[in-house]
Amino acid sequence: MPEAYKWTLMDSAARINLAIAENSLMQEVVADYLNENLRFKTKHLTYGDGTTGSYRLKANLTNFINNYFQPLRNVASDEIVISSGVSGTMDQLAWTLCNEGDGILVGKPVYSGFIKDFYARSRVNAVPVSFGEVDPFSIQAVQCYEEELSNFNKRQPGTKIRAILLANPHNPLGKCYPRETLLEYFKFCERHDIHLIADEIYAMSIFKTSWNQEAVGFHSVLSIDMENIIDPRRIHVLYGMSKDFSSNGLRLGLVVSRNKQVIEAISSITIFSWPSSPADLAWCMMLEDAAFLDYYLSEHQRRLGEGYEFLAGILDNLGIDYARGTNAGFFVWADLSFALARPVEGGEPGLTEDMELDQRLIKGGVHLAAGLGYQAERPGWFRITFSQPRPLLLKGLAKMMKLLKGVDIDILQMVPESSQNIDLADSTYSSLRSSPEPLLKRKCSV
Numbered sequence: 101m102p103e104a105y106k107w108t109l110m111d112s113a114a115r116i117n118l119a120i121a122e123n124s125l126m127q128e129v130v131a132d133y134l135n136e137n138l139r140f141k142t143k144h145l146t147y148g149d150g151t152t153g154s155y156r157l158k159a160n161l162t163n164f165i166n167n168y169f170q171p172l173r174n175v176a177s178d179e180i181v182i183s184s185g186v187s188g189t190m191d192q193l194a195w196t197l198c199n200e201g202d203g204i205l206v207g208k209p210v211y212s213g214f215i216k217d218f219y220a221r222s223r224v225n226a227v228p229v230s231f232g233e234v235d236p237f238s239i240q241a242v243q244c245y246e247e248e249l250s251n252f253n254k255r256q257p258g259t260k261i262r263a264i265l266l267a268n269p270h271n272p273l274g275k276c277y278p279r280e281t282l283l284e285y286f287k288f289c290e291r292h293d294i295h296l297i298a299d300e301i302y303a304m305s306i307f308k309t310s311w312n313q314e315a316v317g318f319h320s321v322l323s324i325d326m327e328n329i330i331d332p333r334r335i336h337v338l339y340g341m342s343k344d345f346s347s348n349g350l351r352l353g354l355v356v357s358r359n360k361q362v363i364e365a366i367s368s369i370t371i372f373s374w375p376s377s378p379a380d381l382a383w384c385m386m387l388e389d390a391a392f393l394d395y396y397l398s399e400h401q402r403r404l405g406e407g408y409e410f411l412a413g414i415l416d417n418l419g420i421d422y423a424r425g426t427n428a429g430f431f432v433w434a435d436l437s438f439a440l441a442r443p444v445e446g447g448e449p450g451l452t453e454d455m456e457l458d459q460r461l462i463k464g465g466v467h468l469a470a471g472l473g474y475q476a477e478r479p480g481w482f483r484i485t486f487s488q489p490r491p492l493l494l495k496g497l498a499k500m501m502k503l504l505k506g507v508d509i510d511i512l513q514m515v516p517e518s519s520q521n522i523d524l525a526d527s528t529y530s531s532l533r534s535s536p537e538p539l540l541k542r543k544c545s546v
């Protein structure tokens with residue numbers, strides 16, 4: 101199977117990708133805006149301000165973080181290092197904070213990329229933490245990390261747990277950590293002399309729907325009082341352009357850290373992941389245009405909420421269970437365990453049946469993100485992306501139902517009433533045409 105199938109929405113008429121975390125609902129808005137406004141100068145063809153991003157982008161990101169993440173103490177531009185995507189920043193942090201064989205704690209289910217990001221170059225192990233019946237967002241969950249840390253340090257003499265990684269908002273669970281839980285993680289890190297990496301790449305991909313009124317909102321770790329709880333130099337926040345700015349292809353990510361040594365260490369290797377000037381300029385333009393930014397972020401969040409309700413409504417109609425209370429991200433974490441084969445020797449389905457189900461779906465023409473890649477605690481869970489064009493989503497779900505239940509379902513009948521006004525025959529993009537003209541016409545001020 102060609103490698104590209106993982107990254108494209110449809111590599112042929114036959115295979116639909118609902119596994120990838122891209123926001124197609126806003127890509128046209130961004131593309132139109134950039135096509136209208138982006139103009140290069142010769143400076144953008146040079147090495148510019150060096151390997152860690154332009155001064156201009158750093159100043160813009162400093163403003164953005166100070167305005168939107170509500171840090172208790174304002175972030176300064178020399179506390180930011182920019183490179184080509186958050187995956188790269190994971191690799192940089194693993195290299196900076198750990199020695200070969202060391203571990204970084206990650207709660208299950210864990211975004212599959214982390215495991216490779218830590219290991220590929222630095223040979224650092226993502227150490228998955230199981231929660232059993234404990235809510236991963238509760239204070240009690242910290243005890244599960246305690247146990248895993250102590251097991252790892254005993255099991256692997258000469259190596260150590262160096263950090264814990266929290267994806268907040270969480271991928272794939274689509275929820276945010278409450279402040280009180282984050283505070284417990286601060287104490288945990290201080291107690292064990294380890295770092296806290298907060299991946300906040302979905303910070304602005306949060307949404308309100310009638311289904312998630314009680315959901316905890318996003319609080320950046322930077323917004324929590326650390327005084328006398330944790331040395332701020334232990335905390336490193338990651339952010340990027342891929343998710344909140346619907347621009348996975350522009351490849352920009354950053355680390356925010358008050359640890360000078362960490363900033364220096366990462367900066368020493370950013371020559372290998374130097375952010376591209378056109379991408380750097382593109383993000384500057386969006387961040388500098390207050391009217392566009394305001395429109396873009398509120399529309400992004402509105403469409404995500406609508407997308408979530410659309411998919412969750414269909415799953416409800418199909419009788420498929422999924423994790424509730426989601427208010428962030430691009431996906432629904434769904435329980436397809438009803439379709440797992442029964443092991444021949446009896447007993448409960450496990451890894452073999454989980455892999456078989458994943459392959460059955462892929463071979464049958466629909467690619468969902470399999471929980472086994474996310475170290476899910478139970479087999480049969482899949483992450484389904486809802487931020488894709490509706491016709492594609494519907495086709496993918498119809499294929500899924502055919503494969504899993506062996507029945508042809510008229511998926512159009514399943515569309516929730518609240519979404520009936522959406523033009524399903526056309527692409528999702530049709531509604532984007534109503535976006536306010538002036539915002540898309542502003543010229544570049546470079």
Ligand SMILES: Cc1ncc(COP(=O)(O)O)c(C=O)c1O
Pocket residue numbers: 121184185186187188211213267271299301340341342348352353
């Ligand atoms: C939680 C999380 N972190 C990081 C990444 C990778 O981001 P980037 O595209 O900036 O490498 C992803 C992409 O899916 C993600 O979900």
